[in-house]
Structures are given as structure tokens and as C-alpha cells.
Amino acid sequence: MANLIKALPARHLVASMVTALLVLTGIPAMAAVERAPATADHSKFKALKGPFESASEVTEACLKCHTEAAGQIKATTHWTWLYEHQETGQTLGKSKVINSFCGMAVTNEPRCTSCHVGYGWEDMNQPPPEADSAVDCLVCHDTTGDYWKFPTLAGDPTYVPREWPKGSGNMVQPPDLPKIAQNVGASGRANCGSCHFYGGGGDGVKHGDLDSSLVSPDRSLDVHMSPDGGNFSCSDCHSTWGHSVSGSRYQVNAKDTLGIDIPGHTDLSRASCESCHGGQPHEKEKLNDHVDKLACQTCHVPAFARGGVPTKMWWDWSTAGKLDENGKPITTYDEAGHVSYLSEKGDFRHGENVVPYYAWFDGTVEYTMVDEQFDIDNPPLEINRLDGGPDDPASRIWPFKLMRGKQPFDTESKTLLATHVFGADDSSLWSNYDWPKALKFASEMSGMPFSGNFDFIETKMYWPITHMVPPADQALRCGSCHSGESRLAGIGGIYMPGHSANPWLDRIGWLVVALTLAGVIIHGLLRVVFRKRKQS
């Protein structure tokens, strides 16, 4: 025995003792995803030695081997920015929808198209450029972190040193394209995040559950993506099929009844919690009784914007354009140090650790399209609407970021308006702070009608919350909902013990209890009184 112990290296002994201790103390072990070694070392390919004049030349080199990749990309929503909704029949996608941030991508090229998975989409009245070499391979497959689509170049990185942000003095250097090309690999969090973390014009602005804190999050921020947890890349859940990525915000899988995805049995898309955790994931049976009515995220994402990056909760465009006495744009900050006013953009309110808004949801989202007449007398206008309700077995209660604000609309045609906010021309809002001019130009540029008369209407927009899942011990407690001050107060269509109760039953019940107590006390007092009288 002594020999055996001596034979074991001391380090192993310590490690196994630590492991045993962890097992004994019940700390759940979560193994980080292991990646299979690549079958190709891209630094050995002659085609990737360079030199490259542009990123699109790198794409040409990629396509020499990956012959089908460009065609696959061009069939995806990432390329077309179009989405035909099977349930509602609406044509959605970034080319079509309006949101409550900067309005539409249309008329704001090349700023918005800097996040297109391609190069050179300067005019969204036209489809994206047709050449295969216009596909951007590097934004998704760069592993060096040095590739950056410059914000104003319609998808290209900069090829000369260029200042960003404007006026900051910070010079962005051209990327070393041969080095980047020789180091391509599977997409990581930072790849997807380079666009999806910065939606709405900045870090964390749009989603609330997607921001740069997820590049390397703590376990307590996101147990799946944390290097100390699962170290998942986005595509571990958003599984792909020929470059088509699963998991859509327009048609959410609000209740995955397929459960754990097994090859040969299911669709193999893993963009739902149930894909890995199954339909009965809790050890405590009573918790499993909740999964028919509650999305996993409702309890397991207790708050969003938890990583130190604030998200915009309110954006009032109607106040944009105020200038100081010198005619210069104004910037103000709130107590937390977040921007609260910009002459370019109006008033903001930011939030961190935000408690979600909850609603019944069957996964289908309908949009108020830009050409759609709406009821201007009953604000706030819903930019998107959530389908589903308590009586629909396909619906569950989901968490959302509720984005609110004020947006311009056409007072005559009663429609929303495309907003030309970005552009080097003299008409964009951000160059001259003149709303009428910017709206008129947007109409001319996009062909969308504008009567010339406009006002601002309060709007709201729902963003499903699904990321930033902490370890299970940080999930909501029972009392978060089963209490007087329930998070789900007002949700409707559900009886929640501890929150819902018939007020008349309580009034009558406690009255009877009180009367009984009073009767007993009076009877007892009378007994005492009469006994004393008898004794005296």
C-alpha cells in the first residue's frame, strides 16, 4: 500500500483529493466543451499567403477549396436580410422591419450594412452584391480578433489608418489579412458578438441579454458561455446546417416538445434549452410541473444586462437636435455615468440588472411594418406584437426586454417613417439635426411615401430574453412569483398560489375565524365572571 501511494505522483494525489472533495461537497462539475482538432492547418495553404488588396480577395482564396460556402451563405438570412414568416405571411428581416432604435437599416447604409455578412452593400434598394467574393468569410471565422468590419464602410474593414469613433483621435489600423486568413477557424463568441453584441449602434444597446460581457463571462453571468463553465460558442446551441444558423427571433421555438436532440430522431437544432436538458429537467418534481406554462428563461434568467454593460430601455427621438449656445451638439450623462442625452439621438434611459417584462408567447412575432397604417390615437404603438395566450397550450410565459421610446410617424398617412440618421450627405439627422430634412431625404432615398407632416409617437418593442443564464442556484426562488408582489403580477390566465386568491373567500374566512375567536373569548370571560360570583 505504501509503495502504491509512493508510486502515485503527489500532484495526482492532490488533484484526486480535490476532485473527491468537490464531488463530496456537491459542486456540480461542468466540463468545458472540447473541440476536435482541425483537419487542416490554414497557415500551410499557399493561397492564404497573400498579399491581399482587400478582404474580398481573401474570400476568393477561401472559395477555392470551400466551393459551396458562398452559395450557402447567400441563401441565409444573414445575407438576404429577408425572412418570410410562415405563420404571419409577413416579409421580415433587416431589409424590411422597423425597430425602436435607429428605425430602419434602409437609408442608413453603409452604417447599418457594415454588419452585413458581405462587402459593398451600399444601397439597400438593391439586393446585396451578387459576386461570390462579396461574401465575408472572416467576420465569422477570424480567430485572431484583429478583423473588424469598419462601422461606416458597408462591410469592409478599413484599408488605411482611420479614426474611430469620429473625433476621438483613436486610429484604427488596417488588419493583417494574410495573418488573419492563415488563422481561420470555427466561429467563437467574439465572432458572432462583433455584430450581435453591438446591435442598435453600440455595445449592449439592443438586446439586453447580448453584449460584450459575454465574450468571456463569469459563471454567474452565463454558465454555458463562461470559460469556467461550459465555454460554449454561440454555435454550440445555434447549431448550423450548411451555414444556416438555427434559432430565430421572428419565429421563436417557444415550447420545444422534441426534447433532447438525438441523431436520427430529431431535427438536430439545439437552439432551445430542451435540446440538451430535456422536457423534465428538474430533480424536484414540483419544478417540472412548471415547464408547461413557463419558459426555462423565465426563472433561469432572473435579470438581464448583468455583465456591467448597460442596455437602452428608453429612446426618445423627439428631443434630438438641441444644440448648445455655440451651436454645438450636447452630451449629458445620468448618475450611473450612462449617456442620457445626445443631440444626434435624443433622450435615453439605460438599465443594468433589469428585471424582465413577462408575457404569454407562442413564438410568433408580428411586426408593425413601415407602410402599415396604425391607430395613432392610442399610444404606445407596438412595433412588434407577441402572439399567444394562457389558453393556448403552445404558449408559455416568457421574459422580454421591453424597449420603449418615441419615434417619428407621418401624421397624414398614419404610418411610421424611415429615418435617415446616418450619412455623409447634408441631409442626415446626425449631420444637420434637422428632422424634416432627414425624413424627406429618407423618403426620396427609399421610395417610401412621406406627406411632409410628422410627429412623434410613443412606441414599445419586445425583445425575447434567453441568454445570460446563471448557474441554477441563481434562478428565481418560488416566492419571486408565488407572493403578493409577484413578478408575474397581472400576467392573467393563471392561478398562482401565494399570489392569486379570491378576496371574498379571505374576507369571509377571516371574519368567521375572528367571530369564533371572539365567541370563545367572551364565553371564557363569562365563565371567569360567573365563577367569581359563585365563590363570593
Next chain:
Amino acid sequence: MSRVMVYKRFERFWHWFQALLIFSLLITGFEIHGSYSLLGFGDATRLHTIAAWSLIVLWLFAIFWHITTGEWRQYVPTRDGLFAVMHYYLIGTFTGAEHPYRKTTKAKHNPLQRLAYLFFKLGISPAIWVSGLLYLFYNDWPATLAGVLSLEAVAFVHTAAAFAMLVFIIAHVYMATMGHTLTSLIKPMVTGYEDLDEPAGKP
């Protein structure tokens, strides 16, 4: 007068264990209902469920005991002497009258007690249990049941029965103090023995 065994060992165990469980169920139950916050909803629910299952098991034993010993006859209602007992509690107890009922081991509950306990056993308890089990297994209701019944209705009945239980207990505990002395009725429930007007030595 002789000292006789009125409440046998099982009966006493049943009574006091049931009392403990019912108090636990009332305290946790009204927390689950949302009347106050004590243990937290999760712990209250867990304790409530454990106590409920314990009470059900206890009752299975008690039902078996009642049937096999014939003790169920103690709860057969009678009108004979009912009004005399009611009159005693309302008036006689103050004027110094004697309790009109003569307790024996064969009929140890007075007519009012019989009625109250029968209502407890056949009214309140079954209502609580049926509604409670439906409540507990809400997610496993067959479709036919789910079509006609709502959780809200089940919770309503369960809570209403809990109020009835609370009222019963207040009255029951108070009336247990109405013997010759404050504790003369409670002592036999602990020791099993009471002085009755019947020959000693009977079981």
C-alpha cells in the same frame, strides 16, 4: 366512580400526531395561500406536502383502527340529549349546572361532540384531502377533468375547508378546557385514563 381507560394508546397517538400535523398544515398552508411570509413559499410547500402525506398515512391507520375495533360507533349521531348539551354550554356552564351527559367508554362523546367530530371526519377532512390531492397533482389531471375543473376552483375549496378546519380547532381547543377543571378533559387524552361512573377493569 372508577378509573378507566377511555382513550387507548393508538387513539392518543393518532390524536396528538394529527394535531401536530394539522397545526403544521395550517401554518404552512396559509403561507402558501399568501396570508403571511414565514418559511418562504418553497419550504412552506415542501413541509406542507410532507405533512399532508403523513396525515393521509395516519388516517389510513386510523380508518383501519375504527373499523376493526368498532370505535366508529362513537361517532354515530344522536339527537337524544343534544339540546340539553347545547343548553349547558350556552347557559348551564355559567349557572353552575352539572354537565347533562354521562360519559362511558362505549359512548365517550356527548351528542354535540359526535356531531362536531362527524362533521370533521366526513365533511372538512375529505374536502381538504380531495381538493388537496387535486391541487398537488394539478399537472397530471386527465383531459376530461381539466375540462371541467380549474386550479382556481380547487384552491377555493381547499382554502375554504382550511378556514373551516381553523374554526373547528379554535372551538375544539377552547371546549377542551370546559371540564371540571381547565385540564380535566385534556389529561385523559394524555394518560388515557379518566374517572367515570362505570365499573373498573373493562378495556
